[in-house]
Amino acid sequence: xxxxxxxxxxxxxxxxxxxxxxxxxxxxxxxxxxxxxxxxxxxxxxxxxxxxxxxxxxxxxxxxxxxxxxxxxxxxxxxxxxxxxxxxxxxxxxxxxxxxxxxxxxxxxxxxxxxxxxxxxxxxxxxxxxxxxxxxxxxxxxxxxxxxxxxxxxxxxxxxxxxxxxxxxxxxxxxxxxxxxxxxxxxxxxxxxxxxxxxxxxxxxxxxxxxxxxxxxxxxxxxxxxxxxxxxxxxxxxxxxxxxxxxxxxxxxxxxxxxxxxxxxxxxxxxxxxxxxxxxxxxxxxxxxxxxxxxxxxxxxxxxxxxxxxxxxxx
Ligand SMILES: O=P(O)(O)OC[C@H]1O[C@H](O[C@H]2O[C@H](CO)[C@@H](O)[C@H](O)[C@H]2O)[C@H](O)[C@@H](O)[C@@H]1O
Numbered sequence: 001x002x003x004x005x006x007x008x009x010x011x012x013x014x015x016x017x018x019x020x021x022x023x024x025x026x027x028x029x030x031x032x033x034x035x036x037x038x039x040x041x042x043x044x045x046x047x048x049x050x051x052x053x054x055x056x057x058x059x060x061x062x063x064x065x066x067x068x069x070x071x072x073x074x075x076x077x078x079x080x081x082x083x084x085x086x087x088x089x090x091x092x093x094x095x096x097x098x099x100x101x102x103x104x105x106x107x108x109x110x111x112x113x114x115x116x117x118x119x120x121x122x123x124x125x126x127x128x129x130x131x132x133x134x135x136x137x138x139x140x141x142x143x144x145x146x147x148x149x150x151x152x153x154x155x156x157x158x159x160x161x162x163x164x165x166x167x168x169x170x171x172x173x174x175x176x177x178x179x180x181x182x183x184x185x186x187x188x189x190x191x192x193x194x195x196x197x198x199x200x201x202x203x204x205x206x207x208x209x210x211x212x213x214x215x216x217x218x219x220x221x222x223x224x225x226x227x228x229x230x231x232x233x234x235x236x237x238x239x240x241x242x243x244x245x246x247x248x249x250x251x252x253x254x255x256x257x258x259x260x261x262x263x264x265x266x267x268x269x270x271x272x273x274x275x276x277x278x279x280x281x282x283x284x285x286x287x288x289x290x291x292x293x294x295x296x297x298x299x300x301x302x303x304x305x306x307x308x309x310x311x312x313x314x315x
Pocket of ligand 1: 145264
């Protein structure tokens, strides 16, 4: 049962000041482990769940959801977030943004804070290495983005489909020496699945694969593109727009003759800077819309936990 106690009451019962309780709630530093444990024990014992009442007292929204992105500077995640926000606002939800930096530990910490603040739900951009156990308390009020997990709602991209579309287009155009710049297999979706789709296409069409898997950063595309270029290479598929932007900068500085670039992303920046690059849109905007709709449905108990896969489309 939810308690009617205030932060002041918790401070009194724990023998600390209000600011210390607030620090514990916000997971801030400056509180000893012993004090933190004492305050948490009191809150648990009293069934204390502060945020709704605190928000209501401040005249703020009582409907709050969190969006945990992996990187605030990710073009693809921003596109998804941009379409989540209007749906959330429309239904009266205030979003809180957090960043995980691909750190499972940070995800755990963020979820701890959100749980203590008793928020309504979470949209979590997933990644390899997150311990699914820490997600369990959120099973009915969480939507995973770009990853699925048994028993959770999710919105994913068709990684294999995106690469197949690009490879088929290049093959139709007559390219037979197609290289690939990607992401290490430790990243199961953007890394392993996209690379495997490239290899499978090469095998089906008797093409010789030529690839490098540097990572997600633009600089890695710039630094490593030369590794995959041979005198025969006529096309290059990049697993992400960001890698393609790095590769194209390298190619601008050292022109190597005609080379058709292709990438997964189709972000506005890429379309503006390089309309000549063939791109596939994995459906980031649609994914954002669907995730917001799904989460609201879960919070209001009006929809099941669905696993949604957004189809890719050639742009
Ligand atoms: O360079 P970006 O615009 O950031 O796009 C790169 C890829 O970002 C996303 O994948 C990465 O983050 C996912 C969580 O959002 C994570 O699950 C995945 O392992 C990471 O590679 C996005 O899902 C991809 O489509 C982008 O290509």
